[in-house]
Amino acid sequence: MTSYKIALLDGDGIGPEIMTEAVKVLELVGERNEINFELIHGSFGANAYFEQGHAFPEQTKALCDEADAILKGPIGLSHEESKKIPLDMQPERGALLPLRRRYNTFANFRPVFLPKGLAHFSPLKPSIIGAGIDFIIIRELVGGLYFGAKHTGVNEQGKRFVNESLEYDEEQIARIARVAFETSMKRKKVLHNIHKSNVLQSSVLWNEVLGEISQEFPEVEVRHILVDAAATYLCLNPGQFDVMVMENMFGDILSDQAGGILGSLGLMPSACIGPEKAYYEPSHGSAPDIAGQSIANPYSMIGSVAMMLEMSFSMEKEAKNCWHAMQSVFSQGYSTPDLSQPGAEVKMIDTQSFGDLVVSELAQLAC
Numbered sequence: 001m002t003s004y005k006i007a008l009l010d011g012d013g014i015g016p017e018i019m020t021e022a023v024k025v026l027e028l029v030g031e032r033n034e035i036n037f038e039l040i041h042g043s044f045g046a047n048a049y050f051e052q053g054h055a056f057p058e059q060t061k062a063l064c065d066e067a068d069a070i071l072k073g074p075i076g077l078s079h080e081e082s083k084k085i086p087l088d089m090q091p092e093r094g095a096l097l098p099l100r101r102r103y104n105t106f107a108n109f110r111p112v113f114l115p116k117g118l119a120h121f122s123p124l125k126p127s128i129i130g131a132g133i134d135f136i137i138i139r140e141l142v143g144g145l146y147f148g149a150k151h152t153g154v155n156e157q158g159k160r161f162v163n164e165s166l167e168y169d170e171e172q173i174a175r176i177a178r179v180a181f182e183t184s185m186k187r188k189k190v191l192h193n194i195h196k197s198n199v200l201q202s203s204v205l206w207n208e209v210l211g212e213i214s215q216e217f218p219e220v221e222v223r224h225i226l227v228d229a230a231a232t233y234l235c236l237n238p239g240q241f242d243v244m245v246m247e248n249m250f251g252d253i254l255s256d257q258a259g260g261i262l263g264s265l266g267l268m269p270s271a272c273i274g275p276e277k278a279y280y281e282p283s284h285g286s287a288p289d290i291a292g293q294s295i296a297n298p299y300s301m302i303g304s305v306a307m308m309l310e311m312s313f314s315m316e317k318e319a320k321n322c323w324h325a326m327q328s329v330f331s332q333g334y335s336t337p338d339l340s341q342p343g344a345e346v347k348m349i350d351t352q353s354f355g356d357l358v359v360s361e362l363a364q365l366a367c
């Protein structure tokens with residue numbers, strides 16, 4: 001019997017609730033494919049800091065080191081609560097960025113897909129949505145401003161200043177460009193390169209290296225687009241995009257905007273892939289305001305499981321089944337309070353019931 005060890009980092013806020021639903025899916029998939037998914041929980045984030053004094057405790061690091069893949073829930077606290085934790089131990093700086101750095105997870109895949117049954121939920125007009133929204137953002141995840149040198153101080157005029165640098169070398173750009181081209185080859189062979197080369201030197205090098213890598217993929221059409229223009233087109237004509245590639249900070253911002261055109265970041269799962277290890281996470285935050293109320297939709301967490309099945313365990317069929325099962329549940333008119341609008345005719349259910357329905361849909365699909 002094949003056995004895979006999966007580290008489950010529940011995270012903060014709604015993390016544990018949506019993780020429970022993702023686990024149900026993993027259990028069914030394991031059972032019916034005769035795979036032993038060894039699921040081990042580890043603490044991570046603000047809860048880990050309060051319980052163990054560290055946002056990414058040694059024990060969790062050891063668990064992740066041994067795991068075949070990591071499934072991570074959202075982390076973070078409200079702005080007020082965050083202040084109770086020293087800056088370097090706040091979950092973003094103390095846990096998430098160290099996780100990305102530890103496993104060098106440079107390739108972040110963020111699919112932007114509007115399930116058919118949720119078309120009413122997008123803030124875009126039907127005429128703009130057209131045939132649907134279906135593209136993927138490939139975000140470089142371990143370079144740029146996030147990981148560049150940082151320096152604060154007081155200058156000669158006695159003024160406080162800060163200096164943070166946006167750093168990339170050609171190898172970092174080349175490897176994410178290759179991932180983007182390879183992804184394009186599996187889709188429509190149109191790649192939008194997002195940059196700001198009219199101002200930033202980093203984008204000049206980015207475009208240069210991407211141009212060199214494009215020689216290896218002559219079938220892919222590259223379209224260059226400035227990041228600010230891309231933000232506009234995400235609202236005006238998202239249908240033109242298929243694969244978009246960009247550096248870390250641009251990717252952070254545009255992927256939230258992409259969640260916005262779907263109607264919610266709750267529809268944004270993701271995969272973070274490194275040379276040896278991958279972890280999977282919803283792109284959204286921990287939503288402390290709705291935590292514990294069983295109203296959060298587990299879509300992004302189950303979507304992250306689907307990405308794990310495909311990308312870490314080559315279980316393409318089951319991955320597709322997970323997407324399909326979630327779409328069916330929406331298409332039957334079910335949704336959770338966080339993914340519904342006042343006035344919409346929705347059969348309102350809670351987090352657990354949504355997870356249960358996904359599992360029963362999945363059980364009916366051949367593996």
Ligand code: IPM
Nearest residue numbers: 076092093096097252255283
């Ligand atoms: C994301 C998040 C993180 C990021 C935060 C939590 C540090 O916004 O994954 O998009 O900025 O990368």
Ligand code: MG
Nearest residue numbers: 252253256283
């Ligand atoms: Mg973000």
